Each structure stands twice: as C-alpha cells, then as structure tokens.
Amino acid sequence: MAWVLVLIIAVIILISWLAGRKQPRRTLPTSTTLAQTPPRTATKPKRTLELLKSGYERKLRLTIKYETGNPLxxxxxxxxxxxxxxxxxxxxxxxxxxxxxxxxxxxxxxxxSVTPGDQYYEIPRDYVPSRWVTEGVTGHLKGATRGRVK
Structure with missing residues (x-):
C-alpha cells in the first residue's frame, strides 16, 4: 500500500514539474516561405517592371531571380x-x-532582380496569353466557379 502512495506522490511531482517548465518557442525555418508573406525585394519594383517590359519589347532573354510562393x-x-x-x-x-x-x-x-542577356528569341505563332496576363487576378477569378472538376 505504501508503494501506491509513493507512486501517486511521484506522479504529482512530475506533473507540477512539467507544468512549470518553459516550452521552447517554435519558429519556422528561415528558408520556408509562406504564400501570404510578401516577397523580399532586391530590385525596386518599378525598375524590375521596366526591365521585364524592355526585355519583352526587345525579345531579349532574361535571367531573373525569383521567389517561390510555397517551395517544397x-x-x-x-x-x-x-x-x-x-x-x-x-x-x-x-x-x-x-x-x-x-x-x-x-x-x-x-x-x-532582372539581368538582360545577349540572346534574342521569337514568340511562337501558336502562343495564347494566359488569363493571368490578359486580365490579372480579378479577371482570372471572375470566371472561376466552384464545383467538381471532371
């Protein structure tokens, strides 16, 4: 009977010790990027857009540094x-x-960031712009419907 009393006291001490212990703060690894976090900007946004448009107009291959929304x-x-x-x-x-x-x-x-290259390209004749490009987010989502994909 005494061993039961010792066991109960040991459990109470363990529970009180665990309750008083500070839990380590959990943080996400720094390499993880969540979709809702805004991307870091290395190049000023206006300059980035100018370089992208210039590359498009001149049909010049570009090297871009791009931040993925949700990397694996x-x-x-x-x-x-x-x-x-x-x-x-x-x-x-x-x-x-x-x-x-x-x-x-x-x-x-x-x-x-955007770095212009020195190679030129041609746009294929069968290229059709995506709705993301032609209508942006609002236009793309305007046609969206809920339901099952067949």
Whole structure:
C-alpha cells in the first residue's frame, strides 16, 4: 500500500514539474516561405517592371531571380531562371522557362532582380496569353466557379 502512495506522490511531482517548465518557442525555418508573406525585394519594383517590359519589347532573354510562393521542403525559396517573355500584364507574365523547359506564368512582384542577356528569341505563332496576363487576378477569378472538376 505504501508503494501506491509513493507512486501517486511521484506522479504529482512530475506533473507540477512539467507544468512549470518553459516550452521552447517554435519558429519556422528561415528558408520556408509562406504564400501570404510578401516577397523580399532586391530590385525596386518599378525598375524590375521596366526591365521585364524592355526585355519583352526587345525579345531579349532574361535571367531573373525569383521567389517561390510555397517551395517544397528542402527546395530553395529563391531561384534563378533564364526566361523568354511571351506576354506581360500588370501583375503576371508568361515566359518560356529554360530550367523547366516549358511555358510558365510568373508573378511580377516575386521577381527580385532582372539581368538582360545577349540572346534574342521569337514568340511562337501558336502562343495564347494566359488569363493571368490578359486580365490579372480579378479577371482570372471572375470566371472561376466552384464545383467538381471532371
């Protein structure tokens, strides 16, 4: 019977010790980028847009430093990409990405820096601008409907 009393006292001491202990503060790793956090800006936004538009008008390949909204675990948040811009809007631009070897849509506010290259390109005749480029966020979401994808 005495051992039960000792066990109860030990449990009470353990519980009170755990309750009084400070929990370490948990923080996200610095390499994690959440979609709702604004991107860091290395180049002034107006200058970035000017360089992107200039590259598009001159059909000049660009090297961009781009911050991904939600990188995969172990993947860097900031990436360097060589792109040919096919279409540019106020918030987004369509570009052929040489790393992915496909047409991608990039958000202008996530472009941290732009470096013009020395290679020229041509836009394919069958290129059709995405709604992100032609209408921006409001136009793109205007046509969105809820429901099941078939």
């Amino acid at each position: 675990p172990g993947e860097p948040a900031i990436k360097v990409r060589n792109v040919d811009i096919y279409g540019i809007g106020e918030e987004y631009f369509d570009a052929f990405c040489y790393f992915r070897n496909s047409l991608r849509t990039f958000k202008i506010s996530r472009v941290l």
